[in-house]
Amino acid sequence: MQFTDKEISTIDKVVTSFAPNTELAVAKLVEGDSQYYGTRCGAHGAEPVENHSSVFEIGSLTKLMTSSVLAQMVCEGKVMLDEPINSKLDIPILDNKQITFGSLATHTSGLPRLPPGLLWQALFKRRHNPYEAYLRDDLLHHLAHTIKLGKTNKMHYSNLGAGMLGYVLSELEGCSYTDQIQNRLFKPLNMRYSFTNWRDVAGELVIGIGKNGEPTNNWDLGVLQGAGAVLSCVKDLVQYAHVQFEQTSPWVKLQQQIAFEKGLEKVALGWFVLGSKSKNDLLYFHDGGTGGYSSAMLLDMDSQSGYIILSNISGLHKLKGQKVTKLGFELMRTLKGF
Template sequence: MLCLFFFACKEKRQENGLWEEKEETREKVAVPASFTADSARQLAVKLDSVFKHFHKRRGFNGTVLVTKYDQVIYKNAFGMADFYRRDSLTVNTAFQLASVSKQFTAMAIMMLKEDGKLSYEDSVQQYFPAFPYHGITIRQLLTHQSGLSNYTYFSDKLWPDRNKNLTNQDVVNLMVQHQPKPYFKPNTRFDYSNTGYSLLASIVEKVSEKPFATFLRERIFEPLEMKHTFTYSPDVATLTGKIATGHTRFRQKRTSDYLDTVLGDKGIYSTVEDLYKWDQALYTQKLVKRETLHEAFTGTRQEKRKDEDYGFGWRIKPLENGDTAVYHGGLWHGFSSYLLRNPKEHSALIILSNLPNGSFSYLQELRHFLYPVHPDSVAKLSKQGKLAARL
């Protein structure tokens, strides 16, 4: 049996907004006797075999990092950062995170809530008085229960110049001016909403009186030493170095368009190693108190599905072995991303790709392998033809 240990300790907020973290406040995990240096090496060898198979046979192109009990067990890079230039990927290559960005937007909101600058029950009108849709709260934006239509669809019809970048404020202005019809009344049901998270980023800007990108950099990326993490700007397209290029499934380079400059629902670039730093910070109280973070990992859906729920920027899913994982995936303009955390054993699976060719279809197999129901599950999966004797 694994168990988590918590230590209570009073902390104080520092000038930079972070909590002064003490080692005894870090969430601890008991490491079972079966997890040894030798077993970790064996797992790494198996994972290397699996991902080499996925790269060679299924076309996986990207980077991966796997942890267990807070330790990095395996990390590697496969394929090209840019197929035209033939630049090889490394674990320090930054990828567009797509919707994995949402968990950072949610964290920004939670930090401002702890600062006493907003409430989850605030209405959107408190920040944008002309906003035409009433009865929508910050909480409903966080949990995808606003009912708002998708800005990526209505902007295609309403934005006059596709050569001009769309901003978060432009999204608000389009909604005020044209009032695209919502999908349903707020707080009725769950409907995944990019519009909601773009509005949350706009609220962060209003409340903090800083650009959203600046808030993330000053309050999250720099304090956690996520040195290869940043938000999208038009300049990204001209940068060279350790930044992956998005591709179509046929390895054609994806170009940026007017929607890329809307942040909050997407737009963060990061590396697997920086995301490991982010994962580890969530076992501390560096950013927000543990009680605040707990709500982000608590299901909110009114219509319950057996296999999934949603918190604040995180999907919540039971694993095959009975543990509960929090995770998110993303897909945007040639990039695919996936970050899964199993808090019970402090493990994580982080995968970034710049070739969305369907190779992420192996994720269920990986979850079965990493979180087997029984010790002999791997053998059973092999007999069923899964993981293809890569073990």
């Protein structure tokens, strides 16, 4: 159950390959029990640090929580997965196309990865906070006049779609995304150090580090909060994992059902699903990255085992990118004996 020497060495190797003050917080779950390991790149290599309650941006792990809200609302009869969003709200879509709630949670809506113009914002005008100025009116204008939907029978990862899902669900309940996720997830699950705005963080907020080793700005997600606005700690995310493991709530069972499958691609509501149940290697997975942070969550629901990793490693690294994701899979292979 404890972190093995091999696991610690593997984790420390990653943290010391980045700039000083780079930090990793890791939760290990085995048969539902959890242990924590934290490490920081110091002057003389990896230094242990107690950071299981320290707060990081979790990036696209937010999409899991947005999908949890969707699953709850489906179970309450407020929406249906195959129901078009414009049957509930007056949201004009170019060419009178339809976008269903379920397609937004499974990246099968045909929406592009990013809103029009946002890549330019990210590269030039708002490099340090690219989503900040993308607001409700921008989203509605682009849907009505600019965005042409692609194929809906294939998976195409979309930050725009996940962010739009968060917006639509909160509009339906007449509240902000912040209030909705606090009331539906953070408070019921006792996730005391989880937030949707870095300004609200209570406790230690770990400073993000850019791809050149410099401190970075925290991100504001504008109208697309549902795609990546959450800040949290590994201790809180373990609470979320426990609910996923227990599968006692109808919404959890719904969220974990395979909603789209084509070839090797399997997607549940928010989750990417890898492996095969018949081979006993089914793995639920998501990762995330922002300008100063990257994260990963890998859970084996049957054995109630897995890892949650948060870091202040920039998700924008080109050469070293995805190291946190690769670390998660390496740890998982060791745990499972693959």
